[in-house]
Amino acid sequence: MGSVQGIYLLTSGILNQEENIAASFISETCVGKELNFHAVLFNIDVTHIPDEHLPSRYADSEQAACYLRNLTHEGNGRFHWFNEKGIVESDDIYLLSQEMEQAIKYSKICSDLVQGVRDRDDERKEQFMLEDGNAKEEHTEIITPFEITEPRHTQLTLARLNLRNAEATAKTRPSTAWKVSRRKAGLPEEPYKDIAATPQRSTKSAKKVQKQQFYIDQRSNNVGTVYHQFPKSKSVRKQVPEPIFPQKEERITSKQWIRKYGLNKIKLNLHKYLHGPICRHDKINAKGKKSVTSRWFCSLFPSAVIDGSIRHVDMKSSELEQYEMEVMRTINRYTTRLQWLLSGSRRVFGSIVESNVVILIDTSGSMIDYMEELKRELTLLIWQQLREHDIKFNLISFSNEIKCWQDDGTVQPNDLSCHDAVQWASSLIAHGGTATLEALQYAFSMKDIEAIYLLSDGKPDTSCKLTLEQVKIMNDKKKIPIHCVSFKCENNSANEFLRKLASATGGRYHRCHGEDDAQLAIHRMLDENQCSDHDDPNFPAFTGDDVRIVGKEIDKARKYLTQSREIRQVISDYQAGKQTTDEGKSGKDDKRVSNRPFYP
Helix, strand or coil, rough: CCCCCCEEEECCCCCCCCHHHHHHHHHHHHHCCCCCEEEEEEECCCCCCHHHCCCCCCHHHHHHHHHHHHHHCCCCCCCCEEEECCEEEEHHHHHHHHHHHHHHHHHHHHHHHHHHHHEEEEEHHHHHHHHHHHHHCCCCCCHHHHHHHHCCCCCHHHHHHHHHHHHHHHCCCCCCCCCCCCCCCCCCHHHCCCCCCCCCCCCCHHCCCEEEEEECCCCCEEEEEEHHHHHHHHCCCCCCCCCCCCCCCCCCCHHHHHHCCCCCCCCCCCCHHHCCEEECCEEECCCCCCCCCHHHHHCCCCEEECCCEECCCCCCCCHHHHHHHHHHHHHHHHHHHHHHCCCCCHHHCCCCCCCCCEEEECCHHHHHHHHHHHHHHHHHHHHHHHHCCCEEEEEEEECEEEECCCCCCCCCCCCHHHHHHHHHHHHHCCCCCCHHHHHHHHHHHHCCCCCCEEEECCCCCCCCHHHHHHHHHHHHHHHEEEEEECCCCCCHHHHHHHHHHHHCCCEEEECCCHHHHHHHHHHHHHHHCCCCCCCCCCCCCCHHHHHHHHHHHHHHHHHHHHHHHHHHHHHHHHHHHHHHHHHHHHEEECCCCCCHHHCC
16 A cells, blocks of 8 residues: 555454464554554443354453553554443543643642742741841930031032022122133033023933033132043944835725835835935036046946946945845746735726625626636635625626615625625626616615726627716716726727726726736746846746836835945955956065045
8 A cells, every 4th residue: 555654443253363463563664653552442341142153253342442552552553442431441532641640740749839838928027027026115306306417519519609699689789790711611511501591402412412510629720521421433434224014914005005115115125225426427527638537536436327327336346135035036036925815806807895785796797708707706706805804795796777786885895795796697698788877876876885897898788978978977976986897808998998997096907918928927936046147047027007006116126236236346346356466566666656646
């Protein structure tokens, strides 16, 4: 047989072989393999068996149990014995009972220890109370109060008292505060400042440095300073942060998701790190001569073309390697988000982010070839998004006439309502025209809806311009977004109408186009880790808003990754050339000649 991991023997007696022979065979078979032999014994107590009915190898229940128990222990298995009254013996129950007995034993030991600690604590409290009572009886002497004399004022204290008196008299008559001459002054300036006349300074700088001044001796006015806290030194170099992404996909639009986890938000924009000055070699000074300042800077820093301008690079190769590692991790996370958007019912309908929606389904005659696929996608939508995320919904089909699943409005999703919705969707039939405006008017008449999802494969029967104007009038006060889904539509004018309708109402446009090529590119980027090249693998031109925004951010990150590797190669070539130049200069005469311009 194949790779078997366990053998279970269900019997009511013993085998014909001897116990030692069977045990040796089972031990040799199970040793060195992931194979276990288990035995289950079932017997019925019979008080008397006639001699003519005795089997060739007869044994009572105790002998059979001992025989099978030894076999299972040789085969690293378990033994189980039961009869018509219940379980007689079981290795599993025996192990559990052993653990329970050990736990009870440990619990009893712990309770004894706790009780011992409590008894000892009570004894200590009683002993302390007796000692305190004896001490109070012994120490009964009367304590006389100590007379405190006022200390002598120092020069600084006298100066502050004089200043306080001067401020008190200044309220009645104007007077100027006396200040020590600068030639002989050694005292700090704070005691002699006129606080009312001096404007208040900001306390931000005082929080950074904390210091304390004191007199060195009493004869002179020499002052010393003790610094307690210094400002924290900040590095002038920017560190590459490590972005934090959610493990579970959030049910929000791609626009909101990029605002939270885009390259600018997580501070991985390469151009923010390469903020060096622009290198201009043809700069002319006031005298009409070319400046040599930029050329001298080019000998100190490598240069690279960034956004069409030559800039000096002040980043290290190690910093760029750290940046590339974080960008590659970010690209993988963006690709996972894109794969999530192209999976399940989100591939056709997009991500439903509201909590109370109405879904309009086009069942005109042009949908007759796609009705079976549409019914499968509707079933997947109901169970995967509406039921799982507890979204209230209602279904409306429209052609020449309008059919509504629930006339009372949206309903709470549960198993019963979802089964009913799937059954209603499976009975849809494609026929007639496309009354898009009437379906939208019917959807706007419902109460407490948050969004409308319109699925169609073409333009309405009425004028597209008239439909857009009427929708704008109806939605002027309600502000309900209409998310348009293009289903199997290759007409550019129809897709443009759906895109304008979504944009005019603040909704999103979604079209399932090129998903096979996108899935292949995602597989190559995630499984084969081929995100190093900016052009290969290449995503198709997405037209849906959600997938287009994420795909655009992925292309931007791959562009930054390519630029970072090119700049790192420029730094490597610059360092190699500088090392060669230094080695050449070391062999020549030691002439101290500098290319640095002279500044007076």
